[in-house]
Amino acid sequence: MEDMIVICRTTYGRLLRNRSLYFLLLAVLVLVAAGSLYADLTGGRQKELMYDAGGALLLLAGLLTALVAPLDIARDLREKTVMTLLSKPLGRSQYLLGKFLGVVWLGTLNLLILTIGILVILHTSTDAWRADFIQVALTTWATMVMATALGVLFASFLPEIPAALLTIVVYVIGQSTEKLASAKPALAQLLFSVLPNFSLLDLKTELGNGLSIPWALVIIAMGYAVIYSAVLLSLATILFHRRDLA
Amino acid sequence: MLRLPKLLPLQRVNAIETSGLSKEYTVGWRNQTRVLVLDNLDLAVSQGQIYGFLGPNGAGKSTTIKLLLGLITPTSGSGMLLGLPIHDKYARERVGFLPEDPSFCSYLKAAEFLDLCGKVLHMDRATRKQRIAETLEMVGLTAKAKTRIAEFSRGMLQRIGLAQALLNRPDLVVLDEPLNGLDPYGRKELKNILVGQKTVGKTVFFSSHILSDVQEMCDQVGILNRGSLIAHGRLKELLPARNTTLVVEDLSLDTVNRLEPLASSISREHHHWSIRLTQPGLKDEASAILRQTGVSSIEVHTTVETLEDFFFRRIEEDNLQRGANATAAPVSATQNST
Numbered sequence: 209m210e211d212m213i214v215i216c217r218t219t220y221g222r223l224l225r226n227r228s229l230y231f232l233l234l235a236v237l238v239l240v241a242a243g244s245l246y247a248d249l250t251g252g253r254q255k256e257l258m259y260d261a262g263g264a265l266l267l268l269a270g271l272l273t274a275l276v277a278p279l280d281i282a283r284d285l286r287e288k289t290v291m292t293l294l295s296k297p298l299g300r301s302q303y304l305l306g307k308f309l310g311v312v313w314l315g316t317l318n319l320l321i322l323t324i325g326i327l328v329i330l331h332t333s334t335d336a337w338r339a340d341f342i343q344v345a346l347t348t349w350a351t352m353v354m355a356t357a358l359g360v361l362f363a364s365f366l367p368e369i370p371a372a373l374l375t376i377v378v379y380v381i382g383q384s385t386e387k388l389a390s391a392k393p394a395l396a397q398l399l400f401s402v403l404p405n406f407s408l409l410d411l412k413t414e415l416g417n418g419l420s421i422p423w424a425l426v427i428i429a430m431g432y433a434v435i436y437s438a439v440l441l442s443l444a445t446i447l448f449h450r451r452d453l454a
Numbered sequence: 455m456l457r458l459p460k461l462l463p464l465q466r467v468n469a470i471e472t473s474g475l476s477k478e479y480t481v482g483w484r485n486q487t488r489v490l491v492l493d494n495l496d497l498a499v500s501q502g503q504i505y506g507f508l509g510p511n512g513a514g515k516s517t518t519i520k521l522l523l524g525l526i527t528p529t530s531g532s533g534m535l536l537g538l539p540i541h542d543k544y545a546r547e548r549v550g551f552l553p554e555d556p557s558f559c560s561y562l563k564a565a566e567f568l569d570l571c572g573k574v575l576h577m578d579r580a581t582r583k584q585r586i587a588e589t590l591e592m593v594g595l596t597a598k599a600k601t602r603i604a605e606f607s608r609g610m611l612q613r614i615g616l617a618q619a620l621l622n623r624p625d626l627v628v629l630d631e632p633l634n635g636l637d638p639y640g641r642k643e644l645k646n647i648l649v650g651q652k653t654v655g656k657t658v659f660f661s662s663h664i665l666s667d668v669q670e671m672c673d674q675v676g677i678l679n680r681g682s683l684i685a686h687g688r689l690k691e692l693l694p695a696r697n698t699t700l701v702v703e704d705l706s707l708d709t710v711n712r713l714e715p716l717a718s719s720i721s722r723e724h725h726h727w728s729i730r731l732t733q734p735g736l737k738d739e740a741s742a743i744l745r746q747t748g749v750s751s752i753e754v755h756t757t758v759e760t761l762e763d764f765f766f767r768r769i770e771e772d773n774l775q776r777g778a779n780a781t782a783a784p785v786s787a788t789q790n791s792t
Contacts, residue, residue: 214573225561287557295523295551296574297543452526
């Protein structure tokens with residue numbers, strides 16, 4: 209556990225120095241802060257548009273953070289930092305889980321800052337305050353966790369670019385896995401049961417349409433994300449143990 | 455405080471021991487070809503030695519080192535470090551390792567990187583602080599403690615790499631091409647550090663292409679060629695004190711045949727024949743044969759064989775031997791048509 213925390217903190221420290229993430233936060237805040245202009249553009253649907261934009265921006269921030277995981281692990285392999293660290297009494301699982309936690313920690317902080325920022329801007333510019341946005345933020349966090357676990361899984365056996373691309377592809381497919389559930393071929397059924405169901409975590413449509421979101425749905429979605437991520441990480445650990453670090 | 459590893463009677467075990475250690479890679483997608491990178495390596499390195507691990511590029515040196523450190527998995531065979539299996543975490547607590555051409559965490563400062571290594575080595579804050587200062591001084595990087603690794607030259611990277619390898623005061627230091635990229639001053643300092651490790655009873659195992667340095671420092675060497683260990687032992691035993699070559703003119707075939715059992719090689723250039731004896735002590739016997747066949751003028755050349763001479767001779771002999779065997783039965787790569 210101690211070793212895992214060391215790797216987690218180091219990963220977080222490294223990612224904090226990554227200016228692109230600051231740029232992302234700044235860009236997102238500028239976009240949301242421009243909310244007062246939406247009134248002129250949307251003909252009175254300013255609030256809905258801001259909910260939509262806020263939710264989409266949270267998701268963008270979460271996914272971009274998740275994509276850092278495969279790139280960061282690949283960088284460690286390229287720089288031979290992995291060899292140096294793993295030649296010391298550090299387990300491969302601890303290394304991999306430490307990396308995962310470091311990225312998730314950063315993603316959590318990013319999402320927290322954005323959520324607070326968006327809620328404040330929503331409140332001041334539209335005089336609206338809906339707890340539904342917090343529910344969307346929580347499921348976006350769960351999406352980020354699951355996408356990060358996916359990135360870690362692919363990075364455990366693939367080079368950086370294929371790992372990052374595959375993370376994106378599986379995320380996109382995962383948005384429509386529910387359609388596969390009703391499909392007839394057995395292969396589609398199998399894919400539904402194996403692929404991550406990211407659409408379960410997407411509550412932005414409900415938010416945009418002003419529908420109330422039951423907390424039970426949020427809890428089920430988050431539980432699903434945590435369990436699915438644990439399975440992905442277990443698989444990643446097994447594959448990384450078998451990998452030759454040449 | 456360092457977490458104490460399982461205690462073993464250190465003096466009784468070899469620092470490194472391998473038995474039938476092999477590594478095979480599969481190359482290709484459709485027509486998979488298996489390439490044997492390391493073939494049945496049996497190696498024993500006793501403690502308190504400096505061991506030079508030599509071989510041409512692609513001989514399997516780095517593969518061996520990675521196998522020893524558990525970075526890659528052997529196809530077959532086993533290995534022990536300081537009496538513990540190579541995959542044992544406790545063994546790695548007493549080992550320091552410098553990879554070939556490292557770049558490390560370039561965004562960290564030198565002291566920060568060593569602090570990270572110290573944490574992974576389970577050192578407490580006070581020990582880390584003390585060790586980092588001592589080790590940076592040892593490798594001559596005290597002034598660069600707060601410089602980012604990204605700004606380091608190749609030689610400085612080797613030094614910081616050596617510093618992280620020595621941070622836990624390991625019983626065994628494994629270095630992959632540590633002399634690469636160092637200027638003559640850097641090489642001299644590194645050699646001093648490695649010899650210093652030996653004097654305090656540590657074992658140093660390193661690969662290198664710089665044979666003169668290896669000869670200067672090492673007690674034992676091993677030469678790897680195409681995945682096989684073709685020579686291994688103490689330098690004093692591998693390099694005979696002298697090589698004796700007799701140079702004469704115009705030898706008959708009969709004389710050549712009689713000299714063959716005494717010679718490691720007999721070569722001819724124009725009228726001059728060079729007879730290199732297997733042992734210096736055979737000089738009198740060979741001279742007697744030559745005199746019996748009417749040769750009166752015999753020049754005796756005695757030379758000292760350097761590690762470089764020995765290295766090239768053994769590699770060439772092994773390549774010739776393999777060439778001869780290959781014509782009989784090609785085995786180094788097998789194809790699996792799928």
